[in-house]
Amino acid sequence: MDTPLSPALQALQQRLGYTCTQPELLRRALTHRSWGAAHNERLEFLGDAVLSLAISSLLFERFGESDEGDLTRVRAHLVREDSLHRVALTLGLPEVLRLSEGEARGGGAQRASILADAVEALIGAVFLDGGYDPAHALVQRLFGEVIQATEAESWSKDAKTELQEWLQARRVAVPAYRIVATRGQAHAQTFEVECAVATLGLAECGEGRSRRVAEQEAARRMLDVLKSSDKPG
Amino acid sequence: MDTPLSPALQALQQRLGYTCTQPELLRRALTHRSWGAAHNERLEFLGDAVLSLAISSLLFERFGESDEGDLTRVRAHLVREDSLHRVALTLGLPEVLRLSEGEARGGGAQRASILADAVEALIGAVFLDGGYDPAHALVQRLFGEVIQATEAESWSKDAKTELQEWLQARRVAVPAYRIVATRGQAHAQTFEVECAVATLGLAECGEGRSRRVAEQEAARRMLDVLKSSDKPG
DSSP, X not given: OOOOOOHHHHHHHHHHTOOOSOHHHHHHHTBOTTTOSSOSHHHHHHHHHHHHHHHHHHHHHHOTTOOHHHHHHHHHHHTSHHHHHHHHHHTTGGGTOBOOHHHHHTTGXXXXXXXXHHHHHHHHHHHHHHOHHHHHHHHHHHHHHHHHHOOHHHHSSOHHHHHHXXXXXXXXXXXXXXXXXXXXXXXXXXXXXXXXXXXXXXXXXXXXXXXXXXXXXXXXXXXXHHHHHHSOO | OOOOOOHHHHHHHHHHTOOOSSXXXXXXXXXXXXXXXXXXXXXXXXXXXXXXXXXHHHHHHHOTTOOHHHHHHHHHHHTSHHHHHHHHHHTTGGGTOBOOHHHHHTTGGGOHHHHHHHHHHHHHHHHHHHXXXXXXXXXXXHHHHHHHHOOHHHHSSOHHHHXXXXXXXXXXXXXXXXXXXXXXXXXXXXXXXXXXXXXXXXXXXXXXXXXXXXXXXXXXXXXXXXXXXXXXX
16 A cells, blocks of 8 residues: 655655656655665656657657757757756755665765666656656656757757867867778668777767768767766766 | 548558548658658657657566566667568558659668658657557557567577577677777776677677676677678568
């Protein structure tokens, strides 16, 4: 039988704007695997897909003229860990997460990956509890402002140029690109390109229908890695 | 104003088990970019996310005991191009696709990637037309049988072993694994490992929380590439 929610979880439900008919789902969404068997990883699997569809659908409406490539790029940016981490902080998740004592002492409740996973799990819990529509509405409440402020053009900027500028500003040698694989027949080939920054010991791969597209994709991923490791904290 | 659907498209609607209130969406879902500006790529963007959620939700129910990793693996298998290609053939999509003359002469209507994209675009069209629930029901009709026949365990099989056996059966030298990048702090590191089959000129990367997991992931991707290029046609 479900025990009633603590005041902290009732407050969270208010911030979410959704009341779970199954309180146990809410608790589970906030439970890290270090706590015990009833953890949130399956809910996170579901929530990740709900989030992706809701964001896709909101972007589809907001950017009526953008092509699939731009939409995919913007979506990838919005569902990145640092974006979910910010949402988790807005919701006050560090205060309500359930972690093992060891994990909590190690600062687990502040870790971006754990918080981002909990946001996805919460979205999954709402989907399981009430179906797609309330889950979509929740994503709209959590991400609507960011989506409205997004300019699709800013994500279609040339990633190779941006990466080169980023590295030069930090006096790091330019990256090297090389094709690591090509697949498929002549007129439908896929290229896989590696972008390596030797002095940092980093390499990222990108795929695309042309060498140019694959290089841009690899550069974009390298930028994502560099920028996320560049932040304080 | 919408013109009525051709008999071929009416028959397709019957096979889909869904009647579009906006026939133009159905036509657009079946239009390759070679045909003209009103092509299906934005619908495919949306449909890809709808499909992923519907499959995730069906797997979540079907495999109540499977962990997130297994569910992710099974889902990846079900939404692969060859799986969508099979669905497209069941629906008779080669007969109703709209392609440029050049693309049609080149056999475009039989190409797996074009057909797979059209399946996603159709799912996207139903989602736009009727919302999530009819789109979910459509995915259940199209994939339900395959999902019921799926055994999660078969996808958690050790990929490195499977790859080695696959290559040996074809007298190809064993693959080489190497770490191409490590990221993050000590107790939350991510490894990126490359699996290379030198004699075939192929390389695939995998990521994971440990070297072992990353190797398995890279081997799994290599197997996917090898198996999909190994098929006749």
